[in-house]
Amino acid sequence: MLLEEMKKAGLTQVEKDKIRVDAWEFKKAVMRCHDREGTCREIQLGAYQTDFKTNGFQRFDLVYLGKGTADEYKDIDVKGKLVLIEINQREEWWINYPVYQAHLKGAAALIAVQSRGYAQIDDTALNAQDIAGPSCAPAFSMSRADFLMIRQLMEEKNENGNRVPELSVEFDADTEVIKDQYTYNIVGKIPGTDSDSMILLSAHYDSYFEGFQDDNAAVAMIIGIARALLRGGYKPRHTIVVCALAAEEWGISDTKYDWSTGAYRQVFEARPEWQGHVIADLNFELPAHAHSTRDAVRCTYEYADFVRSFVDAVQMPEGIYPEGMTTLYPIETWSDDFTMAISGIPSMVNDFSGGPFMENYYHSQYDNQDVYEEEVYRFHHEFYLKLLLAIDSLALPPMDFGRVLDQSIKTLDTDLCMQTGADSTLLLKKTEEAKKAAAILAEQVRHFNSLPEEKRDWKKADAITEKLLGVFRKSQDYLVRLDWDDNVIFPQQAVQNNLYALKKAMGYLEKGEIAPALEAFYSIDNNCYAFQFEREVFYHFTEYILKQSPDRLMWGKGRIIHHENLYDLVESLKEKKPGDSLEAEKQSLKEAWERQKRYYADDIEYLIRAVEKLRNLICEVSDMFEKGTE
Template structure:
């Protein structure tokens, strides 16, 4: 599961999050629960066994590339062995048509990274380091000089000789920048490798914790991770030696381009071979990866086993998909995660799109992240899931505040790729929990974190949800929610100041909302009639209703794909937004920065506004070559390398030179800021033009969406 990108996270106009909560228990819930407790659901709940899931999850830890730390990464022998074990288990528990799908990835095998040095007290100390997806092979122990470079910025490295040396840095990847920036900065100055110490943000659980993430950088700029405790000893030794120290380093990390790995799936065959419900989780991991994502594979298999053992006979074919290369799978690109899922749905099985009504994806499911169990989903499934959540039985001791439904999806995990392809997706949420700061992507994500009650709750929830999707005639998509949220994100002050009229767009959205409500009524009527027929045992009537609704179902899924193509864009922090929000956000910050400069307040323009324009917060701390390298990643790379991120970022305002000049002038009283003001005004004009263009395009796109909804209603 992918990381939380820091830097300009404070931007206020990021994607709206919708939350709908359900209480733990009330009379309405009890009535609904009784109504849906069919023989199928009772039988499943009786046989769904979280202990089986736990034991299977634990068994996956036997495969590793690094004997001391674990790691089961893209295309490695450990990942391949794990995939085979999962496939064998799929067959064992009774799934049919168990298949493996070959995909091409850049592989990474991390064997070791052992650093030996003499501490300040004269004692020999061995530090075992974590790795990143880069090439570095010492071919046995090798002596290096190591230097400390604070946070690894351009200023930190400016007067420091790092050529051929190991560079120790402190990093906070939640509040500052990603590992690729200081690593590439040091690489440009000839460093042998960077050793990063998480000051906070991740791996806060223990002073001995290491952290692993995707690198988002080239494989020839090596990086490793060190614990805080080891770093304290190394820093003390460096201080005693005036920042000059020799160490012995024995490391082997290997990236190979264009290698093979495999996604696996098995099925419970349904009466309708052309309609699917897809459940998924990834089986690659850092360290032991018990929560991320062994437990998800355990949950996936446990749900499958529970359904098979209960004798459940689905209408739709239920697919259980174990995915490779989620943590990382493509070298030297911005969007280097969820590679297995992207390949599966875009390249290997594009025919699943239009046939799959849902993807239920799992991440970190054996931990009670918050007292409310969260389901994160696409906008269109919020209403359906909110109603369904009231029917889920409680498990004593966990999730006392019930279930909440949160939208939209984020980019962290495989569900996002499925959704962009046109399969409406959801996952169990985890991102706002303390676990992300403490255990996540560290060697402390092990079986000790297991909460069997939380795992059982999720097994109950998602097994019943799979059956609920199976027992709908048509995909229960409601487009009203997305359209209403789109309307809310239109900032009338920014639009008015930019002379951009939104009246036509608002009118078009309102018309589409009206049509969406009518389409949703038809969807609900069809599904209600179908459910009543099933509950009454009127199989022939149910079959007739199902057959007659195939055209409506196809149109719903086609319209969902259209909405994904037209209305899902990304910020430079990988947050989903509506298209107009990109320019709208930039205009707001550029306008405020210009006003600050006109008042002679250069520092205010820097601190409060310019950092929030695109990826310009990186311009504050790194050389232009570093800044440009990673900007070009997004703007100039071919689509097949950007994968699911291709075309999702709306543009870029390069303010590097302006920011550099203002950083100098902010320290000078009464500095002339006319040149910088003029440059910002040009950037503002660009963004106003983009906003006008975007609003016009959105109006046309909403009209097109409305036309598709008309066909449904």
């Protein structure tokens, strides 16, 4: 259908790019139970990307276990049973942790109900998310309305006062993950007249439920923008590429980085030649809804100055965004634009990750046409079309590497460098040199872009563009890391934050204060999960990042470098009583501190080398303006 729509819009070279994914087929999940009067209640459930087939209705005991943490299972046998829990995925933990915990305890499957976080618009809302866990641990979702009914039935039938609420139910489910299958990204073009480079418009066409905002409206927008350009007779200088991406919501089993699979396969496997030739990706997510009183474009650091100057000149329509519009950076991991950026394609997206939509409608059946806001859709359609035209009017991508270099230093703690022996003086010196080179290059790019049409050398522009994009790719490789919550950080920040927390914890233990010391552990890598789940759960979701094969880490590959495992220390401190000796635990903390100090010094040394390499690359591009492109 999308292939035909692109052809109808007038796009040329419309093709299906074949990509490899893990497939998920969910056919049904139906639960039956009987109330006190004997009336049969039938419940429709949602599912996650896991394996579970009953081949018709089967009888199960359904057990309610609170939040599904390890402590909830104490002295409880759940083998072969369905475990019902409540979850808040925005403020506590992702679905994979309690699901795998239930699996290890022998449960037949886990059923999750949103207590807060997502799908809050109505008690009848179902929620779906990527599972980020193994398919052998089955999981389903239930609406809060059905959950409240089930809990009432459990209480009514719990005449013996059992500690754990339980109910006999019938369950019929069919969900399956099939490894190593294929799907397609749909690509169409408007050929450019002058340049060999491209501008990309992207959105994903897979969705949960109807997915009106996420992301059908966005797919309509990218085709609509292309149609408007063609109907207006516009001849772009750069080739405009329209790409409807598959497998954004989920596409690979048992990895933390199981979303944005379609985009990753597209730019690293199906079309690796886009790297070095696409000067900008305008990605779209949920574009027909006002997520806040202020609109925003989120972009990479290198495009921030250009986007900000464009945004600041926009005349905002009355009514939809009373606080106007702003520019945010850097790119986040919520959507395909992050994958585009790390491949070397500068990207941007209409900001969507904040606001009540995410808590209320996101990934539920209530993301439908009722949440369509026509004025917002029209504004975004017109705004991003104009932004596309502004980028197309330029001979070179309007990138400035000074901001990312400056921000890398702003996040550096020089006092901590002194404490750890890290050479901040040399790093600051090298970064200042790189910033000066970046400023010269940015001015050269601006001057080249300001030349009148008749004086533009497009062959030279294409050669410089390829080199500029090469520097951008190296900047992503050198400076972009992730923390354990998928936040984008600089290479030194993860260890830096660990050292802050370790220092707090050591101070508390010296005073014999265990509770605040444990609280400090929460912000050290992923150790917050050591408090709630068994060792095997913690280790599985640690090692599938640190030890899994690179081809399954996708866009997260190499973005987390270090890990401080405090599981045993957490267990030990939780067992301590007032007056117990803490000497062994203090020693363990000191050893962790020393390890992190070494990591920090290594990270700073790495940054010194990285910044020097970036400076050299920047200078090489600068030389092209003076010496030609050979």
